[in-house]
Amino acid sequence: xxxxxxxxxxxxxxxxxxxxxxxxxxxxxxxxxxxxxxxxxxxxxxxxxxxxxxxxxxxxxxxxxxxxxxxxxxxxxxxxxxxxxxxxxxxxxxxxxxxxxxxxxxxxxxxxxxxxxxxxxxxxxxxxxxxxxxxxxxxxxxxxxxxxxxxxxxxxxxxxxxxxxxxxxxxxxxxxxxxxxxxxxxxxxxxxxxxxxxxxxxxxxxxxxxxxxxxxxxxxxxxxxxxxxxxxxxxxxxxxxxxxxxxxxxxxxxxxxxxxxxxxxxxxxxxxxxxxxxxxxxxxxxxxxxxxxxxxxxxxxxxxxxxxxxxxxxxxxxxxxxxxxxxxxxxxxxxxxxxxxxxxxxxxxxxxxxxxxxxxxxxxxxxxxxxxxxxxxxxxxxxxxxxxxxxxxxxxxxxxxxxxxxxxxxxxxxxxxxxxxxxxxxxxxxxxxxxxxxxxxxx
Numbered sequence: 001x002x003x004x005x006x007x008x009x010x011x012x013x014x015x016x017x018x019x020x021x022x023x024x025x026x027x028x029x030x031x032x033x034x035x036x037x038x039x040x041x042x043x044x045x046x047x048x049x050x051x052x053x054x055x056x057x058x059x060x061x062x063x064x065x066x067x068x069x070x071x072x073x074x075x076x077x078x079x080x081x082x083x084x085x086x087x088x089x090x091x092x093x094x095x096x097x098x099x100x101x102x103x104x105x106x107x108x109x110x111x112x113x114x115x116x117x118x119x120x121x122x123x124x125x126x127x128x129x130x131x132x133x134x135x136x137x138x139x140x141x142x143x144x145x146x147x148x149x150x151x152x153x154x155x156x157x158x159x160x161x162x163x164x165x166x167x168x169x170x171x172x173x174x175x176x177x178x179x180x181x182x183x184x185x186x187x188x189x190x191x192x193x194x195x196x197x198x199x200x201x202x203x204x205x206x207x208x209x210x211x212x213x214x215x216x217x218x219x220x221x222x223x224x225x226x227x228x229x230x231x232x233x234x235x236x237x238x239x240x241x242x243x244x245x246x247x248x249x250x251x252x253x254x255x256x257x258x259x260x261x262x263x264x265x266x267x268x269x270x271x272x273x274x275x276x277x278x279x280x281x282x283x284x285x286x287x288x289x290x291x292x293x294x295x296x297x298x299x300x301x302x303x304x305x306x307x308x309x310x311x312x313x314x315x316x317x318x319x320x321x322x323x324x325x326x327x328x329x330x331x332x333x334x335x336x337x338x339x340x341x342x343x344x345x346x347x348x349x350x351x352x353x354x355x356x357x358x359x360x361x362x363x364x365x366x367x368x369x370x371x372x373x374x375x376x377x378x379x380x381x382x383x384x385x386x387x388x389x390x391x392x393x394x395x396x397x398x399x400x401x402x403x404x405x406x407x408x409x410x411x412x413x414x415x416x417x418x419x420x421x422x423x424x425x426x427x428x429x430x431x432x433x434x435x436x437x438x439x440x441x442x443x
Contacts, residue, residue: 027440030433034382037426042387044423049206049365050414051274051331058330059276065316066309073315079308085296087306091282091315098321099236099270100252101286107296109306113271113283114158117233120267120285121166123298124196124231130294131264132229136196137167143194150188150198152180154368154396154407156206159199159235170398171195179212182219189225197231203248204238207368207396207409209361211248214256221253222260232257236270240328242363243336254286263288267295272314274365275327282306282314335365338412342367342424349428355435358410367410368396369427375434376405382430388423 071079074090086092087108096103109116125147128135136147149168151160152175160170171188174181180198189195198220202212220232232253239250257266264287272281285295318324343360346369350356357370371379376393383390391409394400410427412420 023436023440027433027436030429030436034386034429034433037429038386040387042422042426044387044415044419044426045389046411046415046420046423046427047389047391048414049274049411051278052334052414052416054334055274055331055413056277058327058334059317062276062280062313062317065313071309071312073308073312077308079312082304084305084308085300085303087282088308088311088315091311092284094315094318094321094324095270095284098240098250098324099268099284099286100250101254101268101284105254105286105289105292107285107292108311109283109285109299111271111279111281111283111307111310112273113235113237113269113285114162116269116283116285117159117235118162118166119299120233120295121163121168123295124229125166127298129229129231129264130290136229140167140194145194148192148195150180150185150195151398152199152205153398153402154207154409155199155398156201156235156237157391157395157400159201159233160398163199164399168196169194172398173198175208175210177210179210179216180220182216182223185220186223189223189227189230191226193226193228195225196227196229197233199233199235201235201237202239202253203236203250204241204361204364206237206364207366207407209359209364209366209368211362212251214251217251217253218256218260221257221262221265230265232266234266234268236268238274238364239270240324241274241331241365242328243332243339244362247362254288257288264291267291275324275331276314276317280310282311335413337417338415338420339367341417341421342410342412345421345424345428349425350431353432356431365411365413367412369408369410369431370406371408371431372435372438373404373406375431375438376402376408378434378437379408379427379430382434383427386426386430388426388430390427 073079073088091108092103092106096106125137126135140146146167146169148171149163150173151170153172164170173184204211234253236250253266257263268286271283346358359368380390380393393405393408394402396407396409
């Protein structure tokens, strides 16, 4: 089996050697090792890509960047007051080159990029986009077909959950080391106007770590689609979250869309949620001038401006684009050893017997573990009973349904390094036991 990894550093492990030991003895040994680990009374959580306390500590300087005498922005704006729907320009100028977005097309908003995605899709459902023949919800009522969204798999469960909550039908599409399969996307979108868009995490994607190639991005942006308002939801969630050098740079997707003659197709999102304080960061939206105006028009009905005091704190804390990059290198110094620890344990326990494949990504927050088909749910259950909580099997697929029951997402960021190593040992033992059980039963 294999797991795509576009980081090229190194890609996925899938050793080919086969153990020659007696299968019954192997199973007994695996069961004994699992029982030994389960008896330790562990309580570890590697379910979500949360920053560790040490990572959060890196940004505590935010809390003293603005005091009672320094609340005015560089342009004189009193950040305590209403207004400034586009967000503070000095912060946008810092992040514009990092996100490959012209500063006048980049909005700094509240604390959550997922909220901005919800807003964009809700606006399209209620009002339509400028290029829509009708609001998406009205079109669905007229045709009797729900709006549909393409979901690359394995993919990001929060994207899938948001689209499902808004009434979209989720359509899985396969992906490789360059991004979503363009032929499959083209075939699905060419004749079906109910397919309104596709989710993309272009750099260090969740959960595989794949980074889309400029060529693949160009192909997707240029597709002829039956829906004139087909939308690429471009979530730069991990665009700056590199673990090592060299690393991929964010694709200048707005320029590529304009070159393809479809400047309004792509909506881009990002945030500082895993850069500074999660839940107290700044979210960004960027698009063509027409789509930026569209977003601001509808946002203005429910907001009189974002939290500019928080934006000023961030601008002063970073100081410049290079300040952001230096800050991210400090994150990498804390994260990289945890990813290396998981890789080392999996290589030692799972590698020699060809029991699984896993990614060794160059960035992001996740490792994708591909186990024998039909065993992922068993692995997650065993791990939970041994005191290690994993994301439910299937979370990487629409509706939580992995047809192969083979993909598990591992998030090593939050626990201390020694707990990450212990959790990896438990997960590896669970994979070994579940795989040998399946082999013994002839599955």
